[in-house]
Amino acid sequence: MGELSEEKLKDLEVKANKIRQLIIEMLVEAGSGHSAGPLGMADIFTAFYFHILNHDPKNPDMPDRDRLILSNGHIVPVRYATMALAGYFPIEELKTLRKINSRLQGHPHAASLPGLETTSGPLGEGLSQAIGIALAAKLDGKKFQVYCITSDGEHQEGNTWEAIMFAGKYKVNIINVIDRNNIQIDGNTENIMPLEPLKEKYEAFNWHVVEVDGNDIKAFIEAVEEAKKIIDKPVFILTNTVPGKGVSFMENDYTWHGKPPTKEEAEKAMTELKQLATSG
Amino acid sequence: MLNPHLNLSPKIFDQDVEKKATRDGFGKALVELGEANKDVVVLTGDLSESTRTDGFAKKFPERFFECGVAEQNMAAIAAGLSEGGKIPFISSYATFSPGKNWETIRTTIIYNQANVKIAGHHAGIMTGPDGATHQATEDIAITRPWPGIIVFVPCDAVEAKKTTIEAGRIKGPVYLRYSRDKSPIITTEETPFESGKVQTFWTSESPQVSIFATGYILYHALLAAKELEEEGIKTLVLNVATIKPADEKGILSAVKETGAVVTVEDHQVAGGLGGLIAEILAKNMPAPIEFIGLQDTFAESGKPDELIEKYGMGKNSIKEAVKKVISRK
Numbered sequence: 001m002g003e004l005s006e007e008k009l010k011d012l013e014v015k016a017n018k019i020r021q022l023i024i025e026m027l028v029e030a031g032s033g034h035s036a037g038p039l040g041m042a043d044i045f046t047a048f049y050f051h052i053l054n055h056d057p058k059n060p061d062m063p064d065r066d067r068l069i070l071s072n073g074h075i076v077p078v079r080y081a082t083m084a085l086a087g088y089f090p091i092e093e094l095k096t097l098r099k100i101n102s103r104l105q106g107h108p109h110a111a112s113l114p115g116l117e118t119t120s121g122p123l124g125e126g127l128s129q130a131i132g133i134a135l136a137a138k139l140d141g142k143k144f145q146v147y148c149i150t151s152d153g154e155h156q157e158g159n160t161w162e163a164i165m166f167a168g169k170y171k172v173n174i175i176n177v178i179d180r181n182n183i184q185i186d187g188n189t190e191n192i193m194p195l196e197p198l199k200e201k202y203e204a205f206n207w208h209v210v211e212v213d214g215n216d217i218k219a220f221i222e223a224v225e226e227a228k229k230i231i232d233k234p235v236f237i238l239t240n241t242v243p244g245k246g247v248s249f250m251e252n253d254y255t256w257h258g259k260p261p262t263k264e265e266a267e268k269a270m271t272e273l274k275q276l277a278t279s280g
Numbered sequence: 281m282l283n284p285h286l287n288l289s290p291k292i293f294d295q296d297v298e299k300k301a302t303r304d305g306f307g308k309a310l311v312e313l314g315e316a317n318k319d320v321v322v323l324t325g326d327l328s329e330s331t332r333t334d335g336f337a338k339k340f341p342e343r344f345f346e347c348g349v350a351e352q353n354m355a356a357i358a359a360g361l362s363e364g365g366k367i368p369f370i371s372s373y374a375t376f377s378p379g380k381n382w383e384t385i386r387t388t389i390i391y392n393q394a395n396v397k398i399a400g401h402h403a404g405i406m407t408g409p410d411g412a413t414h415q416a417t418e419d420i421a422i423t424r425p426w427p428g429i430i431v432f433v434p435c436d437a438v439e440a441k442k443t444t445i446e447a448g449r450i451k452g453p454v455y456l457r458y459s460r461d462k463s464p465i466i467t468t469e470e471t472p473f474e475s476g477k478v479q480t481f482w483t484s485e486s487p488q489v490s491i492f493a494t495g496y497i498l499y500h501a502l503l504a505a506k507e508l509e510e511e512g513i514k515t516l517v518l519n520v521a522t523i524k525p526a527d528e529k530g531i532l533s534a535v536k537e538t539g540a541v542v543t544v545e546d547h548q549v550a551g552g553l554g555g556l557i558a559e560i561l562a563k564n565m566p567a568p569i570e571f572i573g574l575q576d577t578f579a580e581s582g583k584p585d586e587l588i589e590k591y592g593m594g595k596n597s598i599k600e601a602v603k604k605v606i607s608r609k
Contacts, residue, residue, distance in 0.1 A: 110392050111391075118360075118392070119388065119392050122387045124352070125356045125384055128352070128388075129356050129357070129359050129360035131357050131360060132357040132358060132360020132363065132364065132368075133360040133361070133363050133364045135357070135364070136360070136361045136363070136366045137364055140364070140365070158352070159352040159353055159356065159384065162347075162348075162350035162352060163353050165348070165350070165353075166347060166350070166353055170345075
């Protein structure tokens with residue numbers, strides 16, 4: 001991870017805005033998919049692909065690359081948009097999302113597109129897979145970092161807690177970044193099935209916890225830097241994000257969890273995002 | 281008569297036939313695989329002794345992961361280990377894995393063609409006194425439709441060791457089905473194990489019925505065939521150790537000879553071996569078929585022999601099914 005200069009940070013913020021625009025364009029073209037989660041996570045994906053990760057878009061299978069495991073596969077449009085912008089595949093291909101003969105499956109399928117690492121969509125399985133990858137790396141004495149992105153909603157899955165328990169027991173060197181946006185498809189998480197106090201729960205399972213604003217790129221990068229220094233425990237980065245971030249009528253509204261914008265809504269969203277880009 | 285070309289155990293029909301559990305063959309093979317390949321890793325869900333992974337755990341503690349009672353986590357961690365270049369074997373009772381964690385396996389292992397071996401133990405009603413909660417009787421039906429998986433059901437402990445070693449050689453997902461109780465040793469070290477092929481264990485001149493059996497219950501089919509021959513009824517008994525990919529050619533060739541079929545399995549007849557053979561025959565060569573197995577019901581606690589008798593899977597039930605299917609020709 002290099003130094004984060006003022007110019008670099010400015011560039012990352014421009015990229016995050018561009019990624020949000022690509023997400024809107026993809027979703028309206030696809031006619032189905034999830035809006036709020038991908039928009040909320042654009043800053044974190046930008047930070048990962050353009051600053052944090054050791055990776056090579058032209059060599060996605062590079063053996064010593066850092067691993068970024070996306071557990072909540074339904075937010076994959078943000079990963080596709082970020083990967084395209086980073087040079088993994090042509091930006092034009094984003095328009096094939098969810099269409100027949102596309103490499104961009106509605107939920108990510110590892111074998112379909114180089115660079116995805118794992119297959120996900122059914123919730124609660126990514127953290128376990130990330131743990132498995134970290135265990136294999138440890139057996140082979142490899143030093144790359146394994147990151148996992150999980151949603152808050154999938155912390156209602158038993159499998160997620162099985163994985164949290166396992167990582168605490170085996171002191172797995174792993175960083176789990178939660179997209180704590182407080183919404184899920186049926187409503188707000190604390191109404192559907194309360195998750196709090198998440199920080200204390202992780203600590204009780206023998207994890208180190210760092211809390212940060214997930215829409216503040218600089219703060220998030222600093223949180224990852226802190227997390228990487230912890231080597232005797234798994235680390236949980238509790239990132240508070242705004243679902244639908246950047247599009248006023250989508251922000252913090254759970255009804256945008258699982259639907260795409262209409263053509264008119266997409267135009268409105270694009271206008272807002274372009275305004276943010278010039279004003280910011 | 282027993283097929284003289286397969287070096288089967290000459291003591292099969294003796295009163296004091298040697299008995300061993302197929303899970304013991306699995307445990308021995310794991311240790312051999314661990315010695316031969318440092319990438320072999322083993323995971324269990326709090327069942328290391330009863331699924332016979334304890335030998336591997338003792339010998340290779342750094343490559344053994346005790347996951348606790350958490351089968352979904354075990355499956356997905358194995359998928360991750362495979363992604364990292366390892367050859368994981370996950371081991372639990374089949375009702376829990378691939379039962380309880382079916383979707384986790386589907387998504388993280390099968391859809392990715394991950395190099396994970398799923399060992400399902402305590403298969404069938406012969407699990408006995410634990411009762412129906414622990415008797416896996418649908419596991420073939422829930423694994424067989426998965427694209428790209430290989431499904432092995434060994435007939436005895438000797439073949440169980442061979443199928444386990446073979447699973448370690450195969451690149452990709454494999455389901456291995458093992459039983460709890462001791463069952464007669466049918467094959468020998470010299471019996472050739474042919475992955476993907478049915479093998480004729482009992483042959484006759486001008487046979488009237490082809491009996492396909494999978495797993496330890498093949499022994500009961502052989503007992504039936506021997507007595508039927510004494511009564512003048514001639515059969516073939518075929519060991520179906522590979523459920524998937526199915527040996528269509530071998531199955532059709534055996535049915536062509538007889539024109540009638542009995543399937544024998546300690547599993548629900550729907551979706552298991554019976555379903556498989558019926559699918560192949562319906563597509564290629566319709567023939568009368570009788571199904572020995574669990575008939576759309578759950579079993580109960582009891583001794584294995586008592587259960588096999590009560591639920592109509594033993595020698596006498598097989599003999600009746602053979603006679604019935606001949607009458608339908």
